Amino acid sequence: MDHDTHQPRRIAPPSPAIAALAQERLAGLATPPGALGRVGEVGAWLSAVQGEVPPHPLTDVRLVVFAGDHGVAAHGVSAYPAAVTEAMVRTIVAGRAGVSALAKEHGVTVTVLDVAVDADLADLPAAITAHKVRRGSGAIHLTDAMTREEADRSLALGAQVARELVEDGAQLLMTGDLGIGNTTPAAALVAAVLGLPADEVTGRGTGIDDDGWTRKRDVIAQALTRAEGRTADPVEVLTALGSADLAAATGFLVEAASLGVPVVLDGLMSLACAVVAEALAPGASAWWVAGHRSTEPAQAHALKSLGLEPLLDVGMRLGEGSGAVAALPVLRSGIAVLRDVALLSEILPS
Numbered sequence: 001m002d003h004d005t006h007q008p009r010r011i012a013p014p015s016p017a018i019a020a021l022a023q024e025r026l027a028g029l030a031t032p033p034g035a036l037g038r039v040g041e042v043g044a045w046l047s048a049v050q051g052e053v054p055p056h057p058l059t060d061v062r063l064v065v066f067a068g069d070h071g072v073a074a075h076g077v078s079a080y081p082a083a084v085t086e087a088m089v090r091t092i093v094a095g096r097a098g099v100s101a102l103a104k105e106h107g108v109t110v111t112v113l114d115v116a117v118d119a120d121l122a123d124l125p126a127a128i129t130a131h132k133v134r135r136g137s138g139a140i141h142l143t144d145a146m147t148r149e150e151a152d153r154s155l156a157l158g159a160q161v162a163r164e165l166v167e168d169g170a171q172l173l174m175t176g177d178l179g180i181g182n183t184t185p186a187a188a189l190v191a192a193v194l195g196l197p198a199d200e201v202t203g204r205g206t207g208i209d210d211d212g213w214t215r216k217r218d219v220i221a222q223a224l225t226r227a228e229g230r231t232a233d234p235v236e237v238l239t240a241l242g243s244a245d246l247a248a249a250t251g252f253l254v255e256a257a258s259l260g261v262p263v264v265l266d267g268l269m270s271l272a273c274a275v276v277a278e279a280l281a282p283g284a285s286a287w288w289v290a291g292h293r294s295t296e297p298a299q300a301h302a303l304k305s306l307g308l309e310p311l312l313d314v315g316m317r318l319g320e321g322s323g324a325v326a327a328l329p330v331l332r333s334g335i336a337v338l339r340d341v342a343l344l345s346e347i348l349p350s
């Protein structure tokens with residue numbers, strides 16, 4: 001990734017020829033046209049991104065959970081204390097988080113990466129902790145989340161992780177998040193890139209009450225004011241309003257798209273990073289599918305701006321990549337129908 005000049009890096013779409021062949025196969029199946037709905041559409045999309053009609057089965061799916069703490073967590077924007085971040089990193093490592101159960105059920109390999117957790121996790125395997133960028137990111141209403149150098153390093157880290165997984169055989173990637181307070185910087189990123197006011201992006205996160213919502217809205221508004229004039233450059237937006245973990249997830253999304261590997265997006269954090277990644281690398285979103293619609297208003301704005309319609313809408317608001325993993329059966333269903341359903345032309349007498 002060109003981190004020195006930050007010129008937008010246009011990403012080529014999946015092969016239009018293969019995409020057309022996949023649409024042709026879908027239209028020719030022994031079903032009424034459109035009867036498979038989004039299942040058929042996502043099957044055709046997977047064909048296009050794989051460059052193969054019909055698409056091949058997904059046997060190697062990897063989720064990376066980007067973990068970090070956030071200075072805003074000390075300012076009453078979350079229903080939970082920051083100590084939960086470390087505890088949940090350890091719970092993912094132990095395979096007992098919400099996403100762990102879903103990943104086990106659907107055959108997804110989960111990696112958690114300590115990008116900026118405000119705790120010493122050195123007792124965990126080096127693969128998890130070795131690339132830590134910093135301990136916690138700045139409280140964005142008062143100070144930058146990190147330095148520009150740290151933002152560049154985080155972007156490069158995420159890109160490197162994507163490359164390593166793809167070299168190791170991953171066919172489909174997913175991004176997840178962990179970090180108390182992270183819905184605040186994520187909402188701020190969406191607001192900054194899309195030019196929205198704090199009111200429209202502020203959600204309830206882990207379940208804050210009305211007073212908490214007002215505090216969170218004010219923190220986001222103050223952060224947006226603080227970053228005024230710096231929002232045209234996506235790396236500057238990450239530096240001022242994001243966090244090291246969100247920057248790493250952004251680098252991961254850009255790199256996956258540039259390698260031509262599909263990604264399933266999750267909730268607010270995933271979509272906030274996707275909005276920044278699309279600004280850094282226009283066209284990248286053609287390689288992503290939205291797993292689910294979260295209850296966060298900023299996620300809805302981000303989905304709309306990217307033209308993505310989620311596969312599931314089941315009221316989830318967990319994070320961790322859980323909504324991406326939960327959508328995997330729909331993706332696999334899409335592959336199954338494109339592979340196994342007869343063509344109408346085969347079963348009708350000519």
Ligand SMILES: Cc1cc2ncn([C@H]3O[C@H](COP(=O)(O)O)[C@@H](O)[C@H]3O)c2cc1C
Pocket residue numbers: 077078079080084085088177178179180181182183184204205206207318319320
């Ligand atoms: C036990 C627990 C497990 C979680 N797993 C993901 N999150 C999610 O909720 C947090 C963001 O919401 P907010 O901005 O309101 O703090 C992040 O940790 C996110 O990953 C969790 C939150 C909690 C409490």
Ligand SMILES: O=C(O)c1cccnc1
Pocket residue numbers: 183204205206266267268269294295296299317318319320
């Ligand atoms: O949209 C999400 O993924 C989300 C919402 C609330 C808390 N954690 C994650």
